[in-house]
Amino acid sequence: MSADHADHAHHHHEPTFIEKYIFPTDHKFIATQYLVTGLLMALIGGFFAYAFRVQLAWPGTDIPVFGHMSPAEYNAAITNHGSIMIFWVAMPVLIAAFGNFLIPLMVGADDMAFPRLNRLSYQVFLVSAIMIIVSLFVPGGGFGGAWTAYPPLSAEATYNLTPYGSSLWLAAVAVEFVAFLIGGINFIVTAMNARAPGMKWDYVPMVVWMICIASILFMASVGPLVAGAVMLFFDQTLNTGFYDPSRGGDPILWQHLFWFFGHPEVYVVLLPATGMVAEVITVFSRKKLFGYQLILFTAIGTGVLSFFVWAHHQFIAGIDPRMANLFTITTVLISIPIAEMLFLYIATLYKGSIEYTTPMLWALGFIFCFLIGGVTGIPLGASGSDIYLHDSYFVIAHFHYTFFPIAFIGSFTGITYWFPKWFGRMMNETIGKIHFWITFIAFNGIFLPLFVLGLAGQHRRIYNYEHFPDLSTPDLQMLRVMATTSLLILLAAQVLFIFNFFWSMWFGEKASANPWKANTLEWTVPSPPPHGNFSEFPTVYRGPYEYSAPGRDTDFWPQHEPS
Amino acid sequence: MSENTAHHESHEYHSHAKQYVRIWGILLTLLIVSILGPMLEIPILTLITAFGIALVKASLVVKYFMHLDHEPKFIWYILSVSLAFMCLFFFAVAPDVKNHTGTNWTNIAAIAEIERGEAYGDPAAHHGDHGGEHGGEHGTPEEHGTENHGGAHEGGH
Amino acid sequence: MAFKPIANTRSATGVSTGKLALYWLLCSEIVIFGGVLAGYLMHRLAHPEWAYQSMHTNTLAGGINTFVLLTSSLFAVLAHDAAEMKDGKKAAQWLLATVAGGGVFLCIKAVEWSNEIAHGYTITSSVFWSFYYTAAGVHASHVIGGCIVMLFIAKDAWQGKELHRVEFIGLYWHFVDIVWIFLFPLLYIAK
Numbered sequence: 001m002s003a004d005h006a007d008h009a010h011h012h013h014e015p016t017f018i019e020k021y022i023f024p025t026d027h028k029f030i031a032t033q034y035l036v037t038g039l040l041m042a043l044i045g046g047f048f049a050y051a052f053r054v055q056l057a058w059p060g061t062d063i064p065v066f067g068h069m070s071p072a073e074y075n076a077a078i079t080n081h082g083s084i085m086i087f088w089v090a091m092p093v094l095i096a097a098f099g100n101f102l103i104p105l106m107v108g109a110d111d112m113a114f115p116r117l118n119r120l121s122y123q124v125f126l127v128s129a130i131m132i133i134v135s136l137f138v139p140g141g142g143f144g145g146a147w148t149a150y151p152p153l154s155a156e157a158t159y160n161l162t163p164y165g166s167s168l169w170l171a172a173v174a175v176e177f178v179a180f181l182i183g184g185i186n187f188i189v190t191a192m193n194a195r196a197p198g199m200k201w202d203y204v205p206m207v208v209w210m211i212c213i214a215s216i217l218f219m220a221s222v223g224p225l226v227a228g229a230v231m232l233f234f235d236q237t238l239n240t241g242f243y244d245p246s247r248g249g250d251p252i253l254w255q256h257l258f259w260f261f262g263h264p265e266v267y268v269v270l271l272p273a274t275g276m277v278a279e280v281i282t283v284f285s286r287k288k289l290f291g292y293q294l295i296l297f298t299a300i301g302t303g304v305l306s307f308f309v310w311a312h313h314q315f316i317a318g319i320d321p322r323m324a325n326l327f328t329i330t331t332v333l334i335s336i337p338i339a340e341m342l343f344l345y346i347a348t349l350y351k352g353s354i355e356y357t358t359p360m361l362w363a364l365g366f367i368f369c370f371l372i373g374g375v376t377g378i379p380l381g382a383s384g385s386d387i388y389l390h391d392s393y394f395v396i397a398h399f400h401y402t403f404f405p406i407a408f409i410g411s412f413t414g415i416t417y418w419f420p421k422w423f424g425r426m427m428n429e430t431i432g433k434i435h436f437w438i439t440f441i442a443f444n445g446i447f448l449p450l451f452v453l454g455l456a457g458q459h460r461r462i463y464n465y466e467h468f469p470d471l472s473t474p475d476l477q478m479l480r481v482m483a484t485t486s487l488l489i490l491l492a493a494q495v496l497f498i499f500n501f502f503w504s505m506w507f508g509e510k511a512s513a514n515p516w517k518a519n520t521l522e523w524t525v526p527s528p529p530p531h532g533n534f535s536e537f538p539t540v541y542r543g544p545y546e547y548s549a550p551g552r553d554t555d556f557w558p559q560h561e562p563s
Numbered sequence: 564m565s566e567n568t569a570h571h572e573s574h575e576y577h578s579h580a581k582q583y584v585r586i587w588g589i590l591l592t593l594l595i596v597s598i599l600g601p602m603l604e605i606p607i608l609t610l611i612t613a614f615g616i617a618l619v620k621a622s623l624v625v626k627y628f629m630h631l632d633h634e635p636k637f638i639w640y641i642l643s644v645s646l647a648f649m650c651l652f653f654f655a656v657a658p659d660v661k662n663h664t665g666t667n668w669t670n671i672a673a674i675a676e677i678e679r680g681e682a683y684g685d686p687a688a689h690h691g692d693h694g695g696e697h698g699g700e701h702g703t704p705e706e707h708g709t710e711n712h713g714g715a716h717e718g719g720h
Numbered sequence: 721m722a723f724k725p726i727a728n729t730r731s732a733t734g735v736s737t738g739k740l741a742l743y744w745l746l747c748s749e750i751v752i753f754g755g756v757l758a759g760y761l762m763h764r765l766a767h768p769e770w771a772y773q774s775m776h777t778n779t780l781a782g783g784i785n786t787f788v789l790l791t792s793s794l795f796a797v798l799a800h801d802a803a804e805m806k807d808g809k810k811a812a813q814w815l816l817a818t819v820a821g822g823g824v825f826l827c828i829k830a831v832e833w834s835n836e837i838a839h840g841y842t843i844t845s846s847v848f849w850s851f852y853y854t855a856a857g858v859h860a861s862h863v864i865g866g867c868i869v870m871l872f873i874a875k876d877a878w879q880g881k882e883l884h885r886v887e888f889i890g891l892y893w894h895f896v897d898i899v900w901i902f903l904f905p906l907l908y909i910a911k
Contacts, residue, residue, distance in 0.1 A: 220645050308651070638743050
């Protein structure tokens with residue numbers, strides 16, 4: 001190995017301290033930066049969830065660590081919980097961290113196509129993260145107009161009472177978009193152009209495809225919202241009237257601009273998670289991925305269809321009812337490809353030799369929870385039932401049954417699976433499994449009661465249900481307490497993960513190059529991979545999922561082995 | 564394959580400067596036509612000269628300056644797909660923003676804004692302080708406007 | 721810092737990595753401008769009274785600016801032509817001419833805007849003027865960004881380095897030109 005390394009040095013000089021830690025261009029280091037930043041932001045987002053859930057279960061109490069919560073703080077907490085979890089946790093971890101780490105390794109390249117652009121994208125992202133944190137502490141407090149930021153509430157400081165917080169929030173989101181546009185172009189170009197010789201389109205691992213499709217969806221959908229954000233920013237700061245009907249503007253336009261991005265955004269974060277699940281279930285059931293091409297075309301089809309469904313968020317916003325009919329049809333249609341994809345995963349498991357390792361448990365948990373999330377989306381996509389369910393806790397429960405599996409179960413799948421490659425040591429399986437089961441059960445304990453509350457008519461974005469006699473009955477309050485208690489258990493369980501993460505990083509069992517006996521190219525290099533990744537650039541001979549191929553001694557068949 | 568062609572080109576590359584200047588000449592002619600077109604004050608002709616010529620100009624730039632037809636087909640596809648998404652956005656959102664009335668609703672604020680704007684902008688009510696060169700060139704949007712307006716009153720009752 | 725990863729030099733699609741990235745950049749720009757223009761257009765169709773506002777835009781200034789941008793696009797493509805002939809100095813000169821074109825465009829814009837603001841048509845006067853300044857402003861910021869990048873590329877090209885980048889910045893510049901080709905009738909001619 002050392003000889004390989006020396007041989008390698010002529011085109012990859014070892015980076016100096018400053019090059020490695022202050023201005024890194026190595027894709028693995030940038031991936032770690034994204035991962036750590038994303039997980040730290042998750043702590044902030046989780047803290048907000050803790051604070052407002054305690055307020056809902058025991059209104060007016062003195063929340064430990066947070067203190068008494070005012071209505072404005074409640075609004076700021078839910079708004080920033082949503083924004084941070086989606087833009088500063090799900091996207092950096094699922095797309096940027098895993099995209100950076102996996103794409104060059106999996107396609108057999110030494111780095112991203114544009115390493116310095118990659119570094120720039122992280123730096124821009126870091127600025128946006130700092131901006132959103134600062135926005136919580138400016139005079140007037142953080143923005144409280146929900147992550148959708150509908151005008152006129154978000155546009156007029158006299159309504160939202162957060163003159164600085166709302167503008168800073170908007171600017172932070174826009175800067176974050178720029179970071180992901182830069183990063184996304186890099187991912188797509190790397191995967192398209194830097195593939196190892198022999199790697200045909202259907203030899204590309206599914207997670208690489210998914211991250212690229214997600215980046216393309218993001219790029220194609222975010223543009224109008226960038227334009228819309230500039231317009232909203234002018235409304236806030238220059239007092240223009242883009243979204244003010246009394247001056248000739250139209251607030252519905254913002255809703256369209258937002259959801260034209262906002263709905264594809266669901267698939268932007270969903271697809272990388274499904275890609276990681278695909279990698280994990282094939283390795284731990286020792287079976288070929290069932291219907292590689294079908295899954296791929298399904299993902300592309302879902303991506304295209306996701307551009308035709310956005311107005312289902314606006315059924316009661318006063319949009320044209322004829323449009324509502326069309327969007328009902330497209331919304332219900334999109335459940336077909338996603339269900340198909342999940343059933344193809346289940347078909348992959350069929351007759352496999354399943355091994356319940358921690359990553360596999362997370363992957364199976366993802367399939368289970370996301371199916372519930374998908375099924376509960378259908379009554380919301382149908383305009384008739386949505387009129388009742390809109391803005392109720394049913395929506396919140398549905399949303400979290402899709403986004404929690406994506407953002408957390410998906411991330412944990414990826415982290416526990418690639419941890420040996422990333423940090424060179426194995427994670428502790430026992431702690432990992434305990435962490436999985438507590439998290440999984442507690443997660444269902446939070447959101448199953450919310451479905452019931454939503455069906456009982458509990459409207460969301462309400463600070464204190466004691467003000468509404470119909471909603472403050474003991475049964476309903478008990479469900480709220482149950483959800484909050486589950487949340488506290490879920491948050492406490494994350495200590496196990498944090499401990500396992502850091503303890504394993506330094507004291508875990510040393511990982512071999514290929515601890516899971518997987519086929520893809522990242523497992524051919526030492527763990528952790530050296531700077532420049534490959535001592536000898538691989539050539540690819542077959543697809544990534546050749547497990548249990550008949551007539552072979554081993555049950556896996558790495559992509560780079562000549563037949 | 565394409566590496567070969569690129570290689571080939573760099574060896575036997577002949578300047579296209581003359582062709583570029585010729586295209587530039589055509590573009591300028593089109594520009595003058597598009598400025599002069601509206602002066603005839605025929606609404607349909609204004610539409611053709613303004614937007615039709617813009618399309619022609621854009622396609623000339625794409626074809627001859629950006630050489631898009633020498634690139635692989637997929638580049639053309641990705642660009643047109645993003646353009647198609649924008650058309651989708653426009654046609655799905657325009658009904659909501661463009662209509663100020665529906666079966667059971669009226670956007671009072673928007674209609675009031677139109678009336679205020681017309682009262683203010685009408686040269687009869689307001690002394691026109693702009694140059695004479697622009698006088699009476701507002702045929703097209705006004706025509707659209709009347710259609711909308713008519714609809715507004717019918718729907719309101 | 722000057723090292724290039726192998727990933728940058730590979731070309732599995734047959735299009736060079738830089739050009740591929742540039743086309744994806746243009747895709748993302750199409751949707752950004754698409755959002756502004758679609759928003760403007762649907763408001764324009766909804767508001768007949770905007771005709772009285774758009775009368776006050778200066779067709780002459782817009783026309784001259786279109787001429788300036790079209791000409792600078794010609795310079796950009798001539799720079800590409802020179803770069804193809806491996807004439808770095810000539811390419812750099814044409815790029816500088818393109819930057820000068822961008823500069824003239826911005827100067828005319830500045831004069832035009834000061835004139836309009838002096839007549840009381842500011843960004844808050846009405847939604848028409850808000851769109852007018854926002855759309856043209858977003859476009860102008862692309863002109864400024866393009867000019868800055870072009871100066872760096874011209875410096876490299878003068879020394880005969882990275883000549884392929886001349887074509888990339890040219891492609892970007894043509895795109896900015898095309899956006900203006902559509903902005904011109906939308907903001908100035910349709911009255």
